[in-house]
Amino acid sequence: MNFRVLLAGGVAPLALLSHAAFGAEPAPVADPQNTVPPADVTAGPAEADGAPGDIVVTARRRTENVQTVPIAVSVVDAGRLEAQGTFNISRLTQIQPTLQFYTQNPRNTFINIRGIGAPFGLTNDGFEQGVGIYIDDVYYNRIASATLDFVDVQQIETLRGPQGTLYGKNTTAGAINITTTPPSFDFGGKAEVTLGNLNFKQGKATITGPISDTLAARISASTTSRRGTIYNVTTNSYIQSIDNLGVRGALLWKPRSDLSVTLSGDWNLQDPICCALPFYSYGRTQRAANRQLPALLTYFPGYPRADYPLPNVDPFDRLTDVDAQLAARNEHGGLSAKAVWDLDEGNTITSISAWRYWDWGPANDRDYTGLPIYTKVNNPTKQNQYTQEFRWNHKGSGYDFVIGLFGFHQSIRTSGIQQTGTAASKWLLNPTNALSNNPNVANNLVAVNDIRLDNTSAALFGKLNWDVTEQLVISPGFRVNYDRKKGLYNSVVTGNASDGTRQIVSPVPGSAYYNDPWITQLRGIQASQFFEPTFSAWNLSYDVNVRYKITPDVNVYATYARSFKTGGINLNGVPADANGVPIASAFTIKPEKVDHFEAGFKTQFWDRKATFNVTGFWTEIKDFQASVSNGQLGTVRGYLANADKVRSRGVEADLSLRPSDRFSTYANVAYTDATFEKFCDAPPPPELSGGSSTGIVVTGKCTYTGTIGAPGTPGAVSPPFVDISGSPLPGVSKWAAAWGAEFNLPTPIFGEEGQAYFGYDASYRSSWSSNPSPSIYTNVAGYSLHNFRAGFRTDRFDVFGWVRNAFNQNYVELLLAGTGGNTGLIAGQIGDPRTFGGTIKATF
Template identity: 70%
Template sequence: MSLSSFSILLLASASPAALAEESRPAAVEATRPSGETETPSADAEDAQDSNTIVVTARRRSENVQDVPVAISAVDSLTLDSQGTYNISALTKLQPTLQFYSQNPRNTFINIRGIGAPFGLTNDGFEQGVGIYIDDVYYNRIASATLDFVDVDQIVTLRGPQGTLYGKNTTAGAINITTRAPSSDFEGKAEVSLGNLSFKQGKASISGPISDTLAARISVTATDRRGTIYNTRTNSYIQSQDSVGLRSSLLWKPSNGLALTLSGDWNVQDPICCAFQYGGYGPTQRAANRQYPALVAAQQAQYPGLLPTNANPFDRTTDVDAQLRARNEHGGLSLRAVWDIDNNNTLTSITAWRYWDWKPANDRDYTIYPVYTKVENPTRQNQYTQEFRFNHDGQGYDLTVGLFGFHQKIRTSGVQSTGLAASKWLLNPTSALSNNPAVLNNVVAINDIRLDNTSVAAYAKLNWEIVDRFTVSPGIRINYDKKDGLYNSVVTGTASNGTRQVVSADPASPSYSDPWTAAQRGVQASQYYAPQLSAWNLSYDLNLRYEVTDDVNVYATYARSFKTAGLNLNGVPADSTGAAIPLYFTIKPEKVDHFEAGVKTQFWDRRATLNVTGFYTKIKDFQASVSNGQGTTVRGYLANADRVSSKGVEADFAIRPSDRFSAYVSGAYTDAKFDSFCDAPPPPELAGGTTLPGVAGNKCAYVGTPSAPGTPGGSSPPVYDASGAPLPGVSKWAFSWGGEANAPSELFGEEGQFYFGYDASSRSRWSSNPSPSIYTWVRGYALHNFRIGFRTDKFDAFLWARNAFDKDYIDLYLAGTGGNTGLIAAQVGDPQTFGGTIKFNF
């Protein structure tokens, strides 16, 4: 239950509402999605005391301490007070939630180390962590990078979800609820200013239009100067620039019927995103093809032009290509809730969403014009329809649902090389490497398409067999159909000065041209149109026993799956240059999940302690690999044989009085490849002469690899990562904090002075698909403070985040530019500080 209770305990002392309602100082009732009018269950009604929280995570209102699922609930007041205005910052509150973002499209969210293949964007696979806003499923993880708009609550469910939620997910679900239109006029406004020219404004207004119609409109805007200075362009990058708008109409034509029409529009348009120099790690490439030698060789063409950033914490870079990360999404939804009678409710959610991604990147990560343009603009349209029926019976309740999903993605990418490409990408022993014209203006035009349809039926039963003992079985049947296209047409200048298609097919007219042959070693044209369709069955069983009113124990088993996927970024080719069909599709993941926990409250419910143990094993885990063909390493997805994630999560919260609250949450997570003998070699073992494989044995090869980092050495074709940790997950992660307040008066207004402290830490973790000696991110701890004064209508406070200005790395990238040894780094935010003023009316 990670943060469910301690977040609420903390919020009570932070909330202006607590000043006016001391009778329930630690209670914040989770608002139901807009327009939902289901009657709370008996358990929920019994739970309405001063130290409980009611959630609807299982499609019924109930005390969160009774939910036999590991669940975290964070109220809007916690989000606001701690500056958590997107999911990236949410990870500082929830130790088992991992979030990594190279840019909005290249974003990964994992829970307990599983969810999405690390380090690779591919339109053809599914997320393992589902994101829902007001019950609408958001397929594109890019939406997670945008600012929250008028959020009321965020509930994170850990472990497989599918027998209660529209889209099947193997790692968990993040369910975001926005504020519903109100029957009374209300509004709020908030302004924040800080260093780095940080400016943020939020406002919302709501109220009745008639006796049966109410409306709400909300807006948020964030702007911040970049944290990295680009010496090449004399400008700051990694800035923030976002606007969000959300509106909704709630119509209640009768007591039993509520319809909510919602619309939203969100856009980010920062100067972003580039990595910095993070170091050099020798690979197996020839010494004259590694980073130091390549930089020296550029001096013949660009004398005196040397990289200037030797330390990532100098917060400088010198990339020369244009940068852009415009990320826009929006949509409409109609939610209808019909209370047929006191025991039966029918809900319908109809939604359309779009996503528009317009990027520009520098993918050589250097000051030189190696890659002059790397852009993959993408447009998505998504349609969903869900019907859900809830029945409350005597001693049981039942949820039955139908879900339909259709997605259309169109990506029109372009990649081009520049005048520095020949020296950087071609073997220096070739005379062609000294001719900038050979690789200059080699252009790849990519047409990537996906049509994805999914339909499902699910059901969940909660049955109290005997007093205090509840059995909850669930089932889901799912059908998926995917049709894809990958068409990359590469053209370059041949030795006779004409433009030719760069083909890997020996029958191509220009195949033997020396310039075309050199270009083919960098990138060649490729075409294939993969398809798949499949049925899947998943199911789960929850057991809950209420030992006392304040002690619950539970156990869960779930058999789940992640839908099969398509490789839509290019795949290995055969000797004729044709794409190999074996790599077109990725098998579905097959998940067995076990979980047991205890949820307790004691000391008159002033203290809460919850402990969860989990074990998840996955067969055919969808992982990132690379084929090592040519100068540019091509990444794609494949299946690792077996993966597991096991660990323990514990949360403790205490509130001895209305004047003080504290919490601590910790997680131990051991996530690893149990069997993955054909993983991609890490950079220190890649780039050399590849040892021959053994026919019929994907894991065997002939010969002995050279020692790691031996220039000109022998590289294995595969790497046995069995027993190695999964990327992106720390074994240990913690969050802790507290708040103290004292009644006082300021300018004639009665209120509270308060002081809050929150912190998080994590141990080291691997940021390469196969663990590399060069890409272990060191552990770190971050500390945040706030101090202010509040009344029931007004709140003003000063804040400091990363208060001690800790230098830390968000992400390392290795193998850039074809295993040159260059390690690129993404540096975490520096110390930020400022002030916030909020008004309610």
């Protein structure tokens, strides 16, 4: 029996998508709690205890077809993850069409579902993302953990749409629920080795078994390494490598049949040569022509070497020339204890206690060039997180419910540094200023940042499932949540004064050296700032799900959810007034308020050899947390604030077919229309940035007087903000799809009875915007990726070869405007080229 109890406030989506699409037949999963299983599937149905083709769950102590459950969840099991080489969430996007994943490095990572979930392009310790990550019942507050390898994963469930009632705060877009394989009282294990091009090496091993009649253990390890895909001509080495290591262990204690206690621990390390975005293109801005990229490069003859002129580089040459040190050391781990006590036939008590830590050690080159402009832009971070949850599940006649309490505390300490080099004067100061020719002016401008966050929350939640009739089930739920955040932002900036001394670069008029000509220039690059923001609020989430069974194989359902994402505090600096004082109204970010409607149907036909599910959704968010640069607050500076309203609506369809044991296929498609319904003070895109402000007078939140210049016209007047109402949200494609198939044939080889098989899977996404405000320079073209595999498997081993991105598609994962002023430099995250290799797996 698997004593898996999902953290999601008592919801356990246990649908077993399984190797039905890929060969093996899994056993049903039992859950001792009377939890309500929301799920539908993205690929073929599993057979377990029910009629052929049934997808079975046992979450309510009875076998039931997951097709009757009224929430859309895509479920992928370990077999499919391994077959398709999906060893982290980044690769999961290729089989989950509505999931978007973007990362510059582990800290600067964003996950969206249906186009919503996180402000695009700005990392800030003081806010939380809208897609919850859960691993073995434990909520992971920092998204950096999602970039590491999966270790001994049993299955992954992607819940689409707000899940605030049962999955807790900050799931306005959905949740990703990862379950590892539990300890077993039957001795066994497995091992896997993979080798591929680019020096790809991956090893996995697991062993499990009894220690005594009441105690079982499981320990797993995984390691992955690969040479980088981008060649750095400055250091003559490859970057964007992979270097991951993970270890997980668990003890299951069952002193009697009605009680189980699981102690788990894990440690994970990611330490690649990473991360930098290569030059992608040049796009004209409104900055003066002598301060844009082509002119700036002429100030550095031979840069970075005579045979490598930056503006003419093809990004798919996979070259860069960054000169600063690179590092992306990402370590996290933790301990958890889960106790499940069946009081009697209808009552279960669950307790989940956990501690987790995160240690982030970066080194970056944020000017994206081989020039010593910014030599350091690093924000090393340490976090500790504690969670505790209690749940009571009760099963009665015609109803069941769960009631619970959840507590959370997190402390984050970031000690950052930003430092400029000898090229900073020419690059960052106006060339018409004689000081720009003196490299000593802006050299060694240093910002030392002390950033702190203490984040505490508590919640009371409940969910009722009422069987009104045999056909009709109504499931209302609620969650009352309290949040308190206390932060500190202290950036001390020092630079060179004209008398040769080191001085504080202060924004406060009348301060020491305020009028010094060198300090005056440095203040236009960066100045000291200190503030201590706080936030606290109560919030109520509630929802109701309705499911009606038309026939045993046709179900319709509908959901309304009122959810929220907790408010936040700005911890990256905020605008200051004319006296250099941070503006208090920008300290905090209001909570997002979400209204969500969803309806769909789930069907099985062709003797349950076919499954076809369709979901339609409409989500509206007020006070959407977004990246802004508001001119009316004084100095224009990027930070987080609230857009008035966004909307995401669309349709998702999933089809799977298994006409015989020899063949299976699936196809998933999603149409998503995600737009800013009202956002009148958004940050200008690159083509409308960097110009003068002559004649511009801000008269209100979204109004100003004056005439702006044409986009991309050097020296023109730039707007303080732009109205992007009606524009698409960044990061989301209107169309996304995933499809695949596998054929197998019984084939004895060397006396072993097994299957020879051939598999194919693919994904597609249409074009999308990669800038917080849509830009003509950062629209990412659509693309499709195609993968193949072929091999032979038995009950004891599996040997196969694989090729991914088989047609060597050139594609971009992310585009962004370079830092250091609106120079027109566009950097790009280039997707992996064709990779290929072989895998050997053994089970005992």
